[in-house]
Amino acid sequence: MNVRRKRFLFYTVLAGLFTLLFLFFISGLNSSTAPILIEVQAEELIQSSVSTPVPAEFSSLPPDKPEQPPFPTQVDTIPSPTPSVPAPTPSVQELTAPPQTTSVTVDTYMPNGVVTPYASSKVSIPVLNYHSVTIDPGNVVVISPAKLEAQMKYLSDHGYTPISLTTFINLIEKKSVHAAPDKPVLLTFDDGYVDNVEEAMPILAKYNFPATLFMSPGMVEDAGYLNWEQVKQLQQAGWDIQPHGMTHPHLPKLSAEQQAYEITEARKLIEEKLGTQADVFCYPYGEYNQTTLKVLKDYGFRYAFTIDQGYTTNQQYPYSLKRLFINGEESLKAFINKLPKTN
Ligand SMILES: [Zn+2]
Structure with missing residues (x-):
């Protein structure tokens, strides 16, 4: 190299x-x-x-108290007793209504006579919330007669006891009930659809089940709704009839005077027509505010039902009792799952 x-x-x-x-x-x-x-x-x-x-x-952060003062002094015109005609088919809106209740301090207005609603020993009762009973596929607020029948049969076969509103209140207040029912359940129907008398009443009668109807008297005899004769038939069949506002309004949108009219006029008409006590309210759309609570207390209402989901207990505020919505599209299994297994 x-x-x-x-x-x-x-x-x-x-x-x-x-x-x-x-x-x-x-x-x-x-x-x-x-x-x-x-x-x-x-x-x-x-x-x-x-x-x-x-x-x-x-x-x-959300305000602790509602923006609306507890009792506005503004005087608005009282709505006409004649309601506009609502659609006979219930809408899902009632279920998806904005949670008006969240901003309300619920224990401000305690019903008269109620000393301690938050009892230490808990009583818990499922309150089932139905609306219309007919065939309307796809509408969760409507249950078919066949499905209602299957649910009532299940309750009957499995030892549940649908109770009257009076028994329900006695249980909640721990007053002695003549014969303490086994696995008590309260069946409630909202709005007062004519199918309640045509479809629900015969099914419940078959099992000797009572129920509670929350109706809006301003809608009586409107198309799709019960008339007074039919309401009386329900009462005679063991249904308790209670107010749901005169015209099924969005209560928080109304003045104090309008709310008072909607709540007390509905009660007055039911008591006059049926000779009964109608002091258990049910909020239309589940909506209320501080004014609503004051009206209920001022006029001596004992309880009020919401559409908040859960079993009703004696530890809940008397004006915000929970219920269980029955979805008409759900299976029997889903219905069974809502029920307490022991009692
Ligand atoms: Zn309603």
Whole structure:
């Protein structure tokens, strides 16, 4: 090997070494700088998220008390007793109504005579909430007669005892009940649809089950709703009839005077027509506010039912009793799952 060739080889090896060194250096740069860049980016992101103003809807906590004063002095015109004709088919709106109740301090207005609603020993009763009983596939507020029949049969076969509203209140208040019922259940029907007398009444009568109807007297004889003769038939069949507002209004949208009219006029008409006591209210759409509670207390209502989901207990505030919505589209199994297994 001559000197030239040796020198050529030497430079070639040297160039190779430099290339390797260079590549090593580059790869070292890549692996060490990339994470830093990412960290910087993350830090920038964190900083930017901290400095970004909080969106308005999250910037303030919900108010402890409703914005509306407890008893507005504003005098509005009292609505006409003649209601507009509502659609006979119930809508899902009642179930998806905005939770007006969340901003209300519920224990401000205690019914007269109620000393301690939050009893230490708990009484818990499922209160089932039905509406219309007919065939209307896809409408969760409507249950078919066949499904209602299957549910009543299940209750009967499995030792549940649908009770009257009076027995329900006696149980909640721990008053002695003549014969304490086994696995008590309260069946409630809202609104006063004509199918309650045509479909529900015969099914319940078959099992000798009582029920409670919350009706809006201003809608009596409207198409699709019960007339007074039919309401009397239900009463004679063992149904308790109680008020649900005169015209099924959104109560929190009304003035104190309008609310008082809706609540007390409904009660007065039921008591006059049926000669009964109608002092257990049911909020239309499940909606109420502080004014509603004051009206209920001022006029001596004993209890009020919501559409908040759960068993009713003697530890709940008397004007915010829970119920269990019966979805007409659900299976019998889903219905069974709602019921308490022991009692
Ligand atoms: Zn209703």
